[in-house]
Amino acid sequence: MPYPDDLLEQAKHLANREKKRPRQASLRRAVSTAYYALFHLLVHEATLNWKRVNQRALLARFFEHGKMKAASHDQRGEINAYLKTKPAPCPELDCARHLHRVADTFFWAQQQRHTADYDNSTTWTRTDVMTLIDLVDSAFRSWHQIRDEAAAQAYLISLLGKPKGT
Amino acid sequence: MLDQMPCFHRAASQGRKQVLAVFSSTRISGTTRVLKTRDNGIVPYIPQGVNEYEIEAAVQRAARALRAVGVVRIRHNFGPDWTGDRSIFFRIVVADEVADKPKLSDLAQKIALKLMNEVKTDEQGLHAYFNFRSLSEQAHLNEPAWA
Numbered sequence: 001m002p003y004p005d006d007l008l009e010q011a012k013h014l015a016n017r018e019k020k021r022p023r024q025a026s027l028r029r030a031v032s033t034a035y036y037a038l039f040h041l042l043v044h045e046a047t048l049n050w051k052r053v054n055q056r057a058l059l060a061r062f063f064e065h066g067k068m069k070a071a072s073h074d075q076r077g078e079i080n081a082y083l084k085t086k087p088a089p090c091p092e093l094d095c096a097r098h099l100h101r102v103a104d105t106f107f108w109a110q111q112q113r114h115t116a117d118y119d120n121s122t123t124w125t126r127t128d129v130m131t132l133i134d135l136v137d138s139a140f141r142s143w144h145q146i147r148d149e150a151a152a153q154a155y156l157i158s159l160l161g162k163p164k165g166t
Numbered sequence: 167m168l169d170q171m172p173c174f175h176r177a178a179s180q181g182r183k184q185v186l187a188v189f190s191s192t193r194i195s196g197t198t199r200v201l202k203t204r205d206n207g208i209v210p211y212i213p214q215g216v217n218e219y220e221i222e223a224a225v226q227r228a229a230r231a232l233r234a235v236g237v238v239r240i241r242h243n244f245g246p247d248w249t250g251d252r253s254i255f256f257r258i259v260v261a262d263e264v265a266d267k268p269k270l271s272d273l274a275q276k277i278a279l280k281l282m283n284e285v286k287t288d289e290q291g292l293h294a295y296f297n298f299r300s301l302s303e304q305a306h307l308n309e310p311a312w313a
Contacts, residue, residue, distance in 0.1 A: 066249055069249060073293070077288065080288065101275075104275075107293075108295060108296070110248075111247050111248055111253075111293075111295050112295075112297075114247075114248035115248075118248075123307055123309065125298075125299040125300070125303040125307070126303070127260070127265040127270070127298050127299050127300045127303055128297050128298050128299055130270055131270040131271065131274045131298045134268075134269060134270045134271040134274075135270075135271040135274060135275075137271070138271045
């Protein structure tokens, strides 16, 4: 997955571009790029399930930020409820923790990206930006651990929106 | 074309009336002065059903518990997030030696989890968001909202 990986690498580069006093432009673009790294990772993974390779780019354009936020919020809530039952260690628990990290990071990063792109009254710091980038990095690793699990694949479908009748 | 549509015209007219209700102009000494008759700029947004005092106490409880991991202080405010959902925005100042560590995500998640559990953000229907800065970054920026 070169494109999402490249975006994440670019976010790190931007966040560390100025060694002493980071420019707000660099930090803002780093936040936005980190979010889009995760956005494109998930969209890319979802579209891999589409058999016709030449239509995957078109399918990718059907994903909407707002619906992906709602799906990530719901996913996080479901996993929180599961974790509150204090399940015994098992593969499902590991998968749930990784998926929680992905959904939670996506939810969080999206709001950060919106602030970074549109709210000029917010001053960003390197600590803030590096925290977000590290979370996205961690979400990438979590995703690669669980990408073939049924729960992870169901999450990808949910990113398109809620099915009718729910 | 749009102006000919009754619904658009009505909305535009209402919009103009609202603007006129908020701002009125008077002429003083030959110059036009705009009088702002309403100012909600300093009224804090507190979502319905949220007890601000309970939340403040919960935030301070979490801050005390997180001191051991390098949290210096935590501030918060309410507001809608980008999709308009009720949200609480936490501003967390951490010690410089913590901020300098390479792995910030584990600490960030620990802080976030503690705050969400203490404040019960999900139960209150609040989306929680977190921003972090180091003590020296805040000393340099000197922003009252983080002080």
